[in-house]
Amino acid sequence: MADVSKKIVPWIMPAVQYKVDSVELAWQHPNHARMFLNENPIPPSEKVLKAIEEMARYGNRYPHRWVQLRKRLAEPFGLGPENVFLGNGSSEVIDNMVRVFCQPGDEVIIPEPTFSLFYARIEVNGAKDVRIPLRKDDYQVDIDGMINAVTDRTKLMIVVNPNNPTGLFVDDNDLRRLLDLGIPTCIDEAYLEYDPSRGSKVPLIKEYPHAFVMKTFSKAYGLAGLRFGYMFGVPELVEAFERIKLPWNVSILTLAAAEAALDDQESLKKKVEHNNRWMAIFTEEFRKLGLKPFPAHGNYMLVDANDFGYSSKEIIDMAFERGVILKTIGPIHGKNGFFRVTPGTDEENKRMLEVVKEIFSQPKAKRA
Ligand SMILES: Cc1ncc(COP(=O)(O)O)c(C=O)c1O
Structure with a gap:
């Protein structure tokens, strides 16, 4: 055998x-x-629990409300539903992202340490993670190191803002220097809600159409077990993610919970x-x-x-x-x-x- x-x-x-x-x-x-x-x-608020319970009655039906929720998430940025992709946690968006941009052997430039799921999904999809250590003096993402590591196989860059585990933000000018390269760049804002004084980088997608921004309801919104993440990008990019994803990737209960959590500021x-x-x-x-x-x-x-x-x-x-x-x-x-x-x-x-x-x-x- x-x-x-x-x-x-x-x-x-x-x-x-x-x-x-x-x-x-x-x-x-x-x-x-x-x-x-x-x-x-x-734990989730009563409002969220009630929304889940009510939606559970429609558990025999395939999920709807995708466009409604995409609209709501996009509105604060002056964007439309065509700019938003919804995922089964941002973990799913991370996996889709590698398959959207990389063929086996392609390179992804990423700081080290950062959220370790990135390395795993890059490698299991056949791409190569080129890990750039944080700067030695201040543990900041080494943007110069990332820029210097670019080769003709580089298909993607990753910045987690603030980074995990350091909790430090990348300098705005440094981020722009990276985006100026024109290479697809993921900006992961999983934790941004914890610092209301900081603006999101979502508006940058208008200036840099190769940039896309990920967010999640697993952290400040507190719905990690319900699995809801999303991504902002230009419509062409969102369309590619739509084609990669499995149908019905976000359950009807999750969609209801996310809407209720948005209502419950x-x-x-x-x-x-x-x-x-x-x-x-x-x-x-x-x-x-x-x-x-x-x-x-x-x-x-x-x-x-x-x-x-x-x-x-x-x-x-x-x-x-x-x-x-x-x-x-x-x-x-x-x-x-x-x-x-x-x-x-x-x-x-x-x-x-x-x-x-x-x-x-x-x-x-x-x-x-
Ligand atoms: C930077 C970062 N992005 C994404 C995630 C995953 O979030 P989700 O639960 O939405 O898959 C985490 C989880 O720890 C994270 O640290």
């Missing part, structure tokens, strides 16, 4: 996988503070305020302990704990033993003592601060 594994297209098995093992672990330990996944700790405001209040407290408390928190703008904070001598995994394991799930971060410029934390409920945040205080009460060298 032929070995079936030899029949699989050659780029699938070597591709890095996007696997968050700790999700299973978190569901198995519901009493642990769940602060590792950039989720929103506040008061809830959004409360969620953002909760997050930002705790992010400020985290910064203050971490600094008191001698940790170095990043000036982050999303719902996650990268913390430099390198002075204490623990590896990222050791920190995460110690926190887990004490009932708190934090996120490990791979080495950045050879340093392996970072962790990332997402604000949880008030109780979880207080517990996390106690646990972090205990862990970092002494450096590794002194711990018995």
Whole structure:
């Protein structure tokens, strides 16, 4: 019998996988503070729950309301439904994006670290991720490094704004320098709602038709489990995404939930305020302990704990033993003592601060 594994297209098995093992672990330990996944700790509002329940009565029907929702999302930017693509979370849009622009062997230029699903979907679709490390001095996206890495195989550029895990925004002029190259560029604004003072880059699609902007309801809107993401682009681009996607990719329940969440701006405001209040407290408390928190703008904070001598995994394991799930971060410029934390409920945040205080009460060298 032929070995079936030899029949699989050659780029699938070597591709890095996007696997968050700790999700299973978190569901198995519901009493642990769940602060590792950039989720929103506040459940959907009554308005959203009611909309889902009402729409469930039409569960025998294929989804509708696509155009209605696209119109609503586009209006604040003076755009139309032809500028909006809806996805099963922005993860789906990320996957579609690679297939829209890349043939096997083509190159995608992307910072490292950033949201790791990008690397996985680039590789599993047969393209090559050309990873450009963040700048060493300030952990900013290295735009010059990205520009210098362009070859005639470069088909796509990626900028996450603010970046995950650093929480830092890319300088506006730097972004324009990248866009001036004329290469298709994804600007991922998954976390932008957490900083209402910052304008979206969506209007740039009028000036740079090769730019497109992704957003999601998984973060500030707090609907990660319902899976709703979307993308703004020029109509030609949106049309290409429409052709790649599977039909009915967003369920009727998700569409209803997204509409209701848009109607419920008061809830959004409360969620953002909760997050930002705790992010400020985290910064203050971490600094008191001698940790170095990043000036982050999303719902996650990268913390430099390198002075204490623990590896990222050791920190995460110690926190887990004490009932708190934090996120490990791979080495950045050879340093392996970072962790990332997402604000949880008030109780979880207080517990996390106690646990972090205990862990970092002494450096590794002194711990018995
Ligand atoms: C930068 C970034 N983009 C997109 C996503 C995925 O969002 P979604 O849940 O909409 O697939 C995440 C999730 O963590 C993210 O960090």
